[in-house]
Amino acid sequence: MSTAGHGARQQQAAARRSVEEAERKLAAARAREHAWSAGAAGEEQVADTLAGLAQLGWVVLHDVAWPGRARANLDHVLIGPGGVLVVDTKNWSGTVTVDTDRGLRSNGYRKTKEIEAVQTARQALLTLVPALPPEVVAGLICLAAQDQEPVLLDGVVVVGRGQLLQHVLQRSAVLGAQAVMETAMTLGTALRRQPQDRIPAQAGPGRAPRNTAKPRAGSTRPRKRPARSARAGVLKLAAFGVVLGALVLFPDEVWRAYMSVVTAVVTPVADDLTQDLLGNVVPTTAPAP
Incomplete structure (x- = not known):
């Protein structure tokens, strides 16, 4: 024989689980929003730091397409006398350490994937400027919220925002003015963001999928519309x-x-x-x- 309020208590427990799941999703969404907000703020700060390079013979590109990756971007690409530099901004909070033995760490967590991402981005840029020697193209990670003297980790320079400009200007001159302009024009065109293709809506119950097939080359027939x-x-x-x-x-x-x-x-x-x-x-x- 059931006790009084047993059914209501079961419904209360189910509702509590729903509330806890909703709170978990809300906390995760807020964390993602905070991360994107911090990332945007860091990129804006680094862009302000790099603003003076234009008067010193450099061309600076911000938030450009990542070659071969439709949903990724490169934070900053610099083209100037010191070469071609792809800069990935990280606006991390807490304790960030850079050590040639222990690598790059944020709050104790090793950031190996971040180093590998910059290596991959550098390789992507090399394919766009094959005439340039590989050593002319370099990858950097800029710590927007920390001071850090340049440290080379697995071919990637990690440097603080306060030391970034000095590091760029101290690089050996490897490109003349004409080469800078030609390279900047090539990369500016190749890295221009393209409008994303519209993703076709998935067919739901009782609805046929949208016909997204492109007409054959030279065909003048209009696309069929069965619905x-x-x-x-x-x-x-x-x-x-x-x-x-x-x-x-x-x-x-x-x-x-x-x-x-x-x-x-x-x-x-x-x-x-x-x-x-x-x-x-x-x-x-x-x-x-």
């Missing part, structure tokens, strides 16, 4: 049914309406045609004197 054709067929069938029903139920009224249309529309047209024909007939006999 629209089906609706047109239904409308035509319904109209035919209405006319047929009217003929069965109200034959006299339909006949009078038809004759009215003929009288109002067809008869004037027929009269005009008759007059035109009579006017073009050539009389076979001479008119009476």
Whole structure:
């Protein structure tokens, strides 16, 4: 025999689990929002730091496409006398350590993937400027919230935002002014963001998937629209049914309406045609004197 309130307590427990799951998802969403906000703020700060390079023969590109990755971007790309530099900004909070033995760490966690990402980005840039020697293209991680003298870790320079500008300007000159302009034009075009292709909506219950096939090259036929054709067929069938029903139920009224249309529309047209024909007939006999 169940006790009083047993069913209500079960519903309360289920509701509590739903609340806890919703709170967990909300906390995760807030953490993601905070991370993106901090990342954007860090990139803006680094962009401000790099603003003076334009007067010193450098071209600076911000938030450009990552070659070969549709949903990724490169924070900053610098082209100047010191070469081509891809800069990844990290606005980490807490304790950040950089050591040639222990690597790059944030709050004790090793950031190996971040180093590998910059290595991959550097390789992607090398494919766009094959005429340049590989040593001309370099990868950097800029710590937006920490001071850090440049340290080379697995081919990637880790440097603080306060030391970034000095590190860039102290690089050995490897590109002349013309080479800087040509390289900047090449990369500026290749790294320009393209509009994302629209993702077709997935078919739900009772709904056919959208036809996203592209027409063949040279074909002028319009793309088929099965759903629209089906609706047109239904409308035509319904109209035919209405006319047929009217003929069965109200034959006299339909006949009078038809004759009215003929009288109002067809008869004037027929009269005009008759007059035109009579006017073009050539009389076979001479008119009476």
